[in-house]
Amino acid sequence: MEIIQAVRGTRDILPQEVRLWQQVEASAREILGRANYQEIRTPILELTELFARSIGSATDVVGKEMYSFSTRGEQEVSLRPENTAGVVRAYIQHGLQMAGDVQRLWYCGPMFRYERPQAGRQRQFHQLGVELLGSRDPRADAEVIALAWDLLQAVGAENLSLRLNSLGDPQDRRAYRQALVDYLTPLREKLDPDSQERLTRNPLRILDSKDPRTREIAEGAPKLPDYLSPESRAFFEQVQDHLQRLDIPYQLDPYLVRGLDYYTHTAFEIVSPDLGSQSTVCGGGRYDGLVEELGGPSTPAVGWAIGMERLVLLLQKKQGEIPPALVEVYVISRGAKAEAQSLRIAQALRQAGFCTELDLSGSAFGKQFKRASRSGATWAVTLGDAEAVAGEVQLKHLPTGQQQTLLQADLVKYLASHSRQGYGVPR
RNA sequence: GCGGGCGUAGCCAAGCGGUUAAGGCAGAGGAUUGUGGAUCCUCCAUUCGUGGGUUCGAGUCCCAUCGUCCGCCCCA
DSSP: OOOOOOOTTOOOOOHHHHHHHHHHHHHHHHHHHHTTOEEOOOOSEEEHHHHIIIIITTSHHHHTSOOEEEOTTOOEEEEOSOSHHHHHHHHHHTTGGGGOSOEEEEEEEEEEOOOOOBTTBOSEEEEEEEEEESOOOHHHHHHHHHHHHHHHHHTTOOSOEEEEEEOOOHHHHHHHHHHHHHHHGGGGGGSOHHHHHHHHHOGGGGGGOOOHHHHHHHHTSOOGGGGOOHHHHHHHHHHHHHHHHTTOOOEEOTTOOOSSTTOEEEEEEEEOGGGTTOOEEEEEEEOTTHHHHTTSOOOOEEEEEEEHHHHHHHHHHHHOOOOOOOOOEEEEEOSHHHHHHHHHHHHHHHHTTOOEEEOOOOOOHHHHHHHHHHHTOSEEEEEOHHHHHHTEEEEEETTTTEEEEEEGGGHHHHHHHHOSSOTTOOO
16 A cells, blocks of 8 residues: 655654744744734635735746645635735735734744755745834834844854845835846846846846856946935934844845845845755845735835744754653553543543653553653552552652552642642643 | 755664675563563564666666755745
8 A cells, every 4th residue: 555645845743843843932922922913823825816916926936836726716826925915915904004003913834835845945834924014113123133033042043144135115126126237238148047037037136146157247236235215225224223232243235135026125034054055044124015015005014934944953953852741640550440440540630730641551560660661750650450449549759669559539639749740730 | 947966664774786684773572460761582674765677686787756855946
């Protein structure tokens, strides 16, 4: 019989790894919660047009990486390749701009892009992101960046650097794009094939090329910062001032161009040299035009997304595995009557807040004790025929080997007063 | 989408054309049929991702396919 395996580019996150994910999610909840960001959950499925209009139909993400299909009602839908579009759609649809001038939102969930899988790049991957809607204050940019930075520090990611750039407003960008095309067109033949292709599709990307000859040409190209309007430049400087006041180190990178069409002004990435070719852990920026573009009121906004798989990869490299939660009580039973009582006892312990494992094997006491030891439990509760008849249990403190007989009715109370963990605190 | 590396048990692996596929970890059973992490013994791949081909003979060579990894593209 042929084994069915997970779809290419998707993978299972097994319990051991899930613990790391939960740790990251818990930190995010805490750090973002303290800044009064509210979690939002939007559908994984959206109308294809939403992404075409927001991300840009000329981008690779929309052009060739989307999981798109028609539903029976003949709607064209896609699995979301990122979540800013969905959050903005929800913002507009529910009139969240009415609920306060600023909305601070965060999310975490699966995204889908049909790409060639690689380490740190799956077809189904997960992003944790924030969106701050309704402010054009440069403190908003800095706040959002600071939160990403704090979160990454809090979970223990190391060796990160923040790269920062400004794309200016749409006019600035258009002017720069033209200047760049004017500069590059005569040199077209000297560019690598990919970059020649990009010259018409996405010229700004050429600056980021890894081809050495193209890089050399890019060196002499007009620089984007020179094309920023005085207002754009002043705004960017304020963002930087705030980052400096927060002691967040950054490097200006005039070649940093975010791929999605909606970005304006601030663009940033947090990268790690430990991730190989997929080095971006977090990417984001300002997108002042997007809400309006999607039919909402003109609303400035900033946000970012962290690639969960990449972050987890980084943390795994550094700290290895997280030990599982410890079993506190291990319930051993043998014989029909004892086995019949064992589950009730285990449930009572659980209801009292003890992490309790019930041995289901029915094998010899010796074997069950062996498993009890291996489970890391502090206590073994043993129930054989004799105890079952008498309404008792043997309670053994595994670290010391001391054992005593207790009435079943007294077990929970006894453990509650002799165990440091968890009485009356259901977990 | 393009170029390249790799696929032997749940995990880490040896094997590099010649009868029976090392070893370790994990797991199961026993020594110990009511008491534990130590020790000892036994078991645990009719088969080397899958399908073809070459050969007297293939885990070993070739082709295809699937998966994975690295680079490009793109991006978190």
